[in-house]
Amino acid sequence: MAASTLTEVARLAGVSPATASRVLNGSARKPGKDIADRVRQAADSLGYIPNAQAQGLAKSSSGLIGLIVHDIADPYFAAIARGVQEAAREQRKMVLLATTGGAPAEEKEAVAAFAARRADSIVIAGSRSSRTEDQEDNAELAAELDRYCRNGGRVAVVGHPVVGASAQDGYHVVAVPNQELAGALAAKLAAHWGGDFVIIGGPEGLLTSDDRIHGFQEGLAKAGRAPAEILRSSFNRAGGYEAGLKLAARIKGGSTGTGEPAGPKMCIFAVNDVMAIGAAAALRAEGLRIPRDAAIAGFDDIETLRDFRPALSTVSLPLEEIGRLATRATAPLAGDGDSAPQPITGEVTLRRSTEAA
Amino acid sequence: MAASTLTEVARLAGVSPATASRVLNGSARKPGKDIADRVRQAADSLGYIPNAQAQGLAKSSSGLIGLIVHDIADPYFAAIARGVQEAAREQRKMVLLATTGGAPAEEKEAVAAFAARRADSIVIAGSRSSRTEDQEDNAELAAELDRYCRNGGRVAVVGHPVVGASAQDGYHVVAVPNQELAGALAAKLAAHWGGDFVIIGGPEGLLTSDDRIHGFQEGLAKAGRAPAEILRSSFNRAGGYEAGLKLAARIKGGSTGTGEPAGPKMCIFAVNDVMAIGAAAALRAEGLRIPRDAAIAGFDDIETLRDFRPALSTVSLPLEEIGRLATRATAPLAGDGDSAPQPITGEVTLRRSTEAA
DNA sequence: TCGTATTGGGAAAGCGCATTCCCACTTCTT
DNA sequence: AAGAAGTGGGAATGCGCTTTCCCAATACGA
Numbered sequence: 001m002a003a004s005t006l007t008e009v010a011r012l013a014g015v016s017p018a019t020a021s022r023v024l025n026g027s028a029r030k031p032g033k034d035i036a037d038r039v040r041q042a043a044d045s046l047g048y049i050p051n052a053q054a055q056g057l058a059k060s061s062s063g064l065i066g067l068i069v070h071d072i073a074d075p076y077f078a079a080i081a082r083g084v085q086e087a088a089r090e091q092r093k094m095v096l097l098a099t100t101g102g103a104p105a106e107e108k109e110a111v112a113a114f115a116a117r118r119a120d121s122i123v124i125a126g127s128r129s130s131r132t133e134d135q136e137d138n139a140e141l142a143a144e145l146d147r148y149c150r151n152g153g154r155v156a157v158v159g160h161p162v163v164g165a166s167a168q169d170g171y172h173v174v175a176v177p178n179q180e181l182a183g184a185l186a187a188k189l190a191a192h193w194g195g196d197f198v199i200i201g202g203p204e205g206l207l208t209s210d211d212r213i214h215g216f217q218e219g220l221a222k223a224g225r226a227p228a229e230i231l232r233s234s235f236n237r238a239g240g241y242e243a244g245l246k247l248a249a250r251i252k253g254g255s256t257g258t259g260e261p262a263g264p265k266m267c268i269f270a271v272n273d274v275m276a277i278g279a280a281a282a283l284r285a286e287g288l289r290i291p292r293d294a295a296i297a298g299f300d301d302i303e304t305l306r307d308f309r310p311a312l313s314t315v316s317l318p319l320e321e322i323g324r325l326a327t328r329a330t331a332p333l334a335g336d337g338d339s340a341p342q343p344i345t346g347e348v349t350l351r352r353s354t355e356a357a
Numbered sequence: 358m359a360a361s362t363l364t365e366v367a368r369l370a371g372v373s374p375a376t377a378s379r380v381l382n383g384s385a386r387k388p389g390k391d392i393a394d395r396v397r398q399a400a401d402s403l404g405y406i407p408n409a410q411a412q413g414l415a416k417s418s419s420g421l422i423g424l425i426v427h428d429i430a431d432p433y434f435a436a437i438a439r440g441v442q443e444a445a446r447e448q449r450k451m452v453l454l455a456t457t458g459g460a461p462a463e464e465k466e467a468v469a470a471f472a473a474r475r476a477d478s479i480v481i482a483g484s485r486s487s488r489t490e491d492q493e494d495n496a497e498l499a500a501e502l503d504r505y506c507r508n509g510g511r512v513a514v515v516g517h518p519v520v521g522a523s524a525q526d527g528y529h530v531v532a533v534p535n536q537e538l539a540g541a542l543a544a545k546l547a548a549h550w551g552g553d554f555v556i557i558g559g560p561e562g563l564l565t566s567d568d569r570i571h572g573f574q575e576g577l578a579k580a581g582r583a584p585a586e587i588l589r590s591s592f593n594r595a596g597g598y599e600a601g602l603k604l605a606a607r608i609k610g611g612s613t614g615t616g617e618p619a620g621p622k623m624c625i626f627a628v629n630d631v632m633a634i635g636a637a638a639a640l641r642a643e644g645l646r647i648p649r650d651a652a653i654a655g656f657d658d659i660e661t662l663r664d665f666r667p668a669l670s671t672v673s674l675p676l677e678e679i680g681r682l683a684t685r686a687t688a689p690l691a692g693d694g695d696s697a698p699q700p701i702t703g704e705v706t707l708r709r710s711t712e713a714a
Numbered sequence: 715t716c717g718t719a720t721t722g723g724g725a726a727a728g729c730g731c732a733t734t735c736c737c738a739c740t741t742c743t744t
Numbered sequence: 745a746a747g748a749a750g751t752g753g754g755a756a757t758g759c760g761c762t763t764t765c766c767c768a769a770t771a772c773g774a
Contacts, residue, residue, distance in 0.1 A: 019723060075430070082428065094454070304659075375753075415730080735754105739750100742749075
């Protein structure tokens with residue numbers, strides 16, 4: 001038994017497919033009440049479910065929102081995804097998910113796939129890369145997005161515009177003030193932390209990471225502090241752990257042999273919470289304690305990580321809201337309010353992990 | 358400028374649409390090399406992207422996999438989603454996401470929506486409910502799934518079969534041995550824990566929760582221990598916290614006033630990690646320490662929570678693998694190996710949180 | 715009363731593609 | 745060398761739906 005079609009419903013109800021279509025799937029013209037009832041009854045006696053593909057083909061709009069993330073299991077993206085999902089529901093659309101690991105080439109594929117499915121809009125989350133090795137892929141991604149936009153697609157990207165994408169109609173950027181916030185964090189930290197600062201960053205060229213590093217250094221400078229040393233590693237827990245190990249060795253190297261590290265305590269800023277947690281784990285594994293032996297701060301304020309002890313100082317970002325806003329920005333009706341910059345604000349949240357002993 | 362169509366490509370290449378279709382979108386018949394090249398060239402000079410909707414309509418299959426979860430931001434589901442996503446990629450399909458908060462009525466909606474989009478298969482993660490209030494919705498969900506299956510859809514459900522769904526062709530269940538594992542956890546815990554056990558469970562009728570509770574009690578019984586008291590609350594962190602507060606009061610109630618709780622220490626089993634973390638946070642907020650004042654164990658071994666201190670004893674579940682297997686089970690080719698039960702195995706993982714002082 | 719709007723339903727033409735059938739042509743077979 | 749088998753391309757149909765256009769029937773004003 002194949003799914004029943006509109007035509008079958010129409011036949012059962014004794015009307016034309018056109019009429020059936022009009023009553024079942026919202027149309028401007030509303031057929032008479034009696035006829036409508038007959039059709040509706042026929043429809044659910046047959047268990048009719050409209051074929052969205054056919055509908056999409058006919059009115060060239062699919063009711064789909066494409067979401068591109070690096071990794072859906074990363075709580076950062078998961079939180080954004082929840083927001084997107086919520087907004088999608090408001091718009092009565094479904095979300096199509098693509099995970100790319102952050103590679104521009106994959107992102108381009110995803111955009112093409114979304115375009116193929118005639119997704120009404122695309123939301124791209126996740127850091128952009130400005131590495132030279134990604135340059136070509138970025139260009140292709142930009143081209144793909146361009147074409148998608150020109151064909152009436154709407155796209156919103158979280159954080160930075162795609163490198164090389166021309167600002168276009170239907171192209172929105174939800175700007176996240178990474179730099180400012182990192183600066184604010186540095187300022188607050190500098191206010192009651194006398195020691196050196198070290199930054200654990202992602203690979204060079206990861207815009208989000210670079211912005212946060214940059215902002216942090218700026219904040220330090222404004223506070224009259226020397227710039228922090230920068231350790232680069234991968235943008236995830238493993239990267240944080242690895243960097244943490246290095247720092248632990250250094251901290252212990254200055255030890256006086258009493259088991260107590262010597263020298264001024266170090267304050268570590270990891271460019272995201274997950275890395276910070278990794279670094280903290282490494283320190284702990286090396287027998288160091290936080291904040292006794294070193295302070296540590298992250299960025300994002302991931303919900304799942306809030307129960308971590310010592311509580312992590314970080315910058316709270318309204319991730320879910322970001323997802324929601326990005327999605328709403330792509331809603332057709334949002335267009336008239338035009339590209340009013342929806343301002344995302346975060347908040348420096350100091351907790352136990354950076355308390356001076 | 359609208360997206361270019363196959364016909365336009367064909368015209369540019371000077372061939373018929375049929376030929377163009379054959380060369381561009383895999384067909385059994387391969388046109389001559391020279392013609393193929395011409396077509397391909399025309400295609401990418403026009404930036405042709407096949408319209409997946411039209412393709413789907415024509416061959417009635419969409420290349421879509423529907424995934425139903427309670428909440429994508431819950432790390433449990435996020436992990437499963439990652440597995441699904443991976444498997445989908447293997448099958449060169451995209452995943453369509455629906456979040457339902459666990460309500461059977463919403464799940465039914467989601468299935469209908471997936472059916473409308475002609476998703477090739479549906480993966481349902483998340484606990485089933487057997488509550489009487491959900492009975493009706495469950496029946497409707499089952500009916501919807503039934504219909505979907507009869508129309509050639511394939512579905513896999515993680516954990517328990519949907520209540521009332523008839524075992525059918527194309528209907529797979531990825532069974533998770535919650536009960537056995539909970540029993541094994543109880544056994545191990547009982548082996549070196551003399552005090553009382555308390556279970557923090559989800560609402561009654563949540564099958565996953567009930568199974569874990571049941572299995573735990575069984576394990577206790579086999580070890581010759583009295584059954585544990587059961588506290589019910591919601592299946593998330595907040596629920597765990599709430600229950601933890603109650604338990605904290607109880608623990609402190611027995612206090613001798615020295616700040617040290619008196620009486621035999623209590624071992625808490627929360628039916629999932631997130632609840633366990635919530636409970637632990639509550640105890641800590643009340644000034645209690647783990648495992649000094651109480652032991653606590655969870656279930657799932659959520660990756661993000663592994664850095665939590667004291668390290669949480671739990672049952673490791675291969676969440677990602679579960680998602681992968683569920684998705685693969687719905688792959689057409691997986692059908693010939695028939696419904697060979699893919700056995701999921703977990704592992705009791707004892708860590709610091711249940712160490713006797 | 716006739717003629718003009720207006721309403722309400724049906725017929726038909728796509729939407730963009732896959733695919734079946736058909737036809738012209740080449741390559742073996744005996 | 746003539747017919748059979750095979751090859752490679754095009755015409756046409758249909759997937760299930762929306763929508764424009766058309767037509768009959770009713771409503772209205774003069």
